[in-house]
Amino acid sequence: MRLRLMAIDFYFDFASPYGFIAAMQMPALTRPVRWHPFLLGAIYKAVAQSPLEHPLKRDYVINVDAPRTARRIGLELKMPQGFPEHSLPPARAFYWIEQRDPEAAVAFAEDVYRKYWLQGRSTADIEVVVDSAVAIGFARDAVLVGMQSRETKERLAAENEAALQRRVFGSPFFIVEGEPFWGSEQIPFLNAAG
Amino acid sequence: MRLRLMAIDFYFDFASPYGFIAAMQMPALTRPVRWHPFLLGAIYKAVAQSPLEHPLKRDYVINVDAPRTARRIGLELKMPQGFPEHSLPPARAFYWIEQRDPEAAVAFAEDVYRKYWLQGRSTADIEVVVDSAVAIGFARDAVLVGMQSRETKERLAAENEAALQRRVFGSPFFIVEGEPFWGSEQIPFLNAAG
Numbered sequence: 001m002r003l004r005l006m007a008i009d010f011y012f013d014f015a016s017p018y019g020f021i022a023a024m025q026m027p028a029l030t031r032p033v034r035w036h037p038f039l040l041g042a043i044y045k046a047v048a049q050s051p052l053e054h055p056l057k058r059d060y061v062i063n064v065d066a067p068r069t070a071r072r073i074g075l076e077l078k079m080p081q082g083f084p085e086h087s088l089p090p091a092r093a094f095y096w097i098e099q100r101d102p103e104a105a106v107a108f109a110e111d112v113y114r115k116y117w118l119q120g121r122s123t124a125d126i127e128v129v130v131d132s133a134v135a136i137g138f139a140r141d142a143v144l145v146g147m148q149s150r151e152t153k154e155r156l157a158a159e160n161e162a163a164l165q166r167r168v169f170g171s172p173f174f175i176v177e178g179e180p181f182w183g184s185e186q187i188p189f190l191n192a193a194g
Numbered sequence: 195m196r197l198r199l200m201a202i203d204f205y206f207d208f209a210s211p212y213g214f215i216a217a218m219q220m221p222a223l224t225r226p227v228r229w230h231p232f233l234l235g236a237i238y239k240a241v242a243q244s245p246l247e248h249p250l251k252r253d254y255v256i257n258v259d260a261p262r263t264a265r266r267i268g269l270e271l272k273m274p275q276g277f278p279e280h281s282l283p284p285a286r287a288f289y290w291i292e293q294r295d296p297e298a299a300v301a302f303a304e305d306v307y308r309k310y311w312l313q314g315r316s317t318a319d320i321e322v323v324v325d326s327a328v329a330i331g332f333a334r335d336a337v338l339v340g341m342q343s344r345e346t347k348e349r350l351a352a353e354n355e356a357a358l359q360r361r362v363f364g365s366p367f368f369i370v371e372g373e374p375f376w377g378s379e380q381i382p383f384l385n386a387a388g
Contacts, residue, residue, distance in 0.1 A: 044248065054238065056363035057376075064374055169250035180258055182251075185379040 007032045008190055011163055011173040013040040014087035014109075017066035017077060020117040022172035022184040023110060024075060030191050031176070035106055037091040040171050042160040069184065070117075078120035085124040088156075089147065090116075093129045095155045096146035097138065104136050111135065200371050201226045202384055205357055207234040207365040208281035208303075211260035211271060214311040216366035216378040217304060218269060224385050225370070229300055231285040234365050236354040263378065264311075272314035279318040282350075283341065284310075287323045289349045290340035291332065298330050305329065 008031050012019035026033045062079065070077040090112045098105035111132040115121040121128045126144075133143040146152055166175060174181040177194035202225050206213030220227045256273065264271040284306045292299035305326040309315040315322045320341075327337040340346055360369060368375040371388035 043250075054363045056237075056358075056361045060361070060363065060374060060376060065376065164250075167250045167254070169248045169254065180254060182254060182259065183379075185377075 006177050006194060007034050009034050009036060009166075009175040011036045011038055011168045011171065011175075013038060013171040014090040014113060014116060015080070015084055015123045016040065016171035017061070017079075017117060018069070018184045019171040020077075020113045021066070021070050021073065021075070022187060023113050024073065025184070025187050029187075035094070035109055036159055036163065037087075037094045037109065038160050038163045038168070038171075039087065039091060039156070041086060043164055043169055075118065077117055080116045081120055081122040082124065085122060087123040089124065089126045089129040091156055091159075092147045092152050093133055093143060095159065096143070096149070096152045097133060097136075099151075099155075100138075104138075107136055108132055200388060201228050203228050203230060203360075203369040205230045205232055205362045205365065205367040205369075207232060208284040208307060208310060209274070209278055209317045210234065210365035211255070211273075211311060212263070212378045213365040214271075214307045215260070215264050215267065215269070216381060217307050218267065219378070219381050223381075229288070229303055230353055230357065231281075231288045231303065232354050232357045232362070232365075233281065233285060233350070235280060237358055237363055269312065271311055274310045275314055275316040276318065279316060281317040283318065283320045283323040285350050285353075286341045286346050287327055287337060289353065290337070290343070290346045291327060291330075293345075293349075294332075298332075301330055302326050 008029060010022070010026060010033050012023060012035070014020075014037060026035075062083075067077045090109070093112075094105050094109055097108050112129060115128050115132065116123050126147075129147070130140055130143050134140050163173075167180065168175075170182045172182075172184055174186065174190055176190055179193050181190060181193070202223060204216070204220060204227050206217060206229070208214075208231060220229075256277075261271045284303070287306075288299050288303055291302050306323060309322050309326065310317050320338075323341070324334055324337050328334050357367075361374065362369075364376045366376075366378055368380065368384055370384055373387050375384060375387070
């Protein structure tokens with residue numbers, strides 16, 4: 001019984017198309033999922049490179065494979081305005097909300113993710129984040145203040161650091177009982193891992 | 195009928211574990227496959243980066259994901275001695291053999307690929323290549339001379355250039371009726387592509 005209850009740690013960047021594609025499939029998993037938004041840029045900064053390092057790879061991901069992979073699960077992708085931009089607002093807001101209501105944080109993550117990748121809203125736009133937080137019951141001013149609080153900033157920094165310590169280098173990235181999985185195509189293997 | 199007969203262009207580097215994993219699955223495809231060994235290093239040289247750009251990603255690929263992916267299709271991976279080394283000898287030998295006997299070239303590719311990734315032989319070792327060519331009926335001296343001929347070197351250079359022109363940036367990489375697919379996890383989608 002113990003094995004089946006072990007949680008899946010789900011690492012993702014809100015600015016990652018495959019992170020979005022993975023997020024939409026998390027409800028279908030039988031194991032509990034712990035959501036960990038992080039900033040992929042912080043991981044790659046350490047080695048002075050980019051996750052879309054080759055221009056040909058970048059073009060393939062954006063124009064061919066991410067839209068095609070989304071279509072395979074019935075989603076029509078729309079690139080976020082200004083892509084690629086940072087995703088600091090949703091990552092901070094997630095952890096501020098999670099401190100108050102963990103389930104609401106997941107609902108928030110799913111909602112902003114859809115706005116970025118189905119409606120093409122900017123991942124750097126604070127208004128998108130505030131709208132989603134307000135829609136699930138938080139006060140606009142409280143969200144704005146909370147996102148900028150030292151506690152929230154430190155929490156996100158700690159999560160980025162923890163991701164690096166756990167050897168996370170991409171989005172989506174999963175860890176199940178210590179076993180790492182990178183990429184949305186690994187989702188079918190997560191339930192049985194460990 | 196025309197669609198079902200369209201060939202799959204299969205690009206791979208002999209020094210690529212996922213290229214090997216893909217090669218072992220090519221016989222199961224219903225479409226004809228055209229094999230194109232190329233040097234991934236030549237593609238990345240243009241942008242002064244590496245396909246295993248992040249040390250964490252490199253470690254994950256080599257120590258976790260490539261062996262695990264191979265195991266899912268019943269293969270026990272053994273890293274080639276000295277990995278990563280270049281794969282100039284098998285790429286050149288492939289095209290020299292292909293000029294003489296296209297079917298023999300595929301048999302040769304499968305044979306050396308197994309020696310690199312199941313027996314751990316070095317991809318830069320000329321002896322491995324010669325042994326495989328001799329085993330399918332070519333004369334040792336003819337292979338050694340043929341691999342160093344201007345014609346063979348120019349053919350491989352032309353194949354590398356053609357791969358870049360067709361926007362190939364990884365191994366394995368497939369093109370079916372103009373549609374690109376990167377990665378061995380795309381193999382289930384190749385028969386129906388186009």
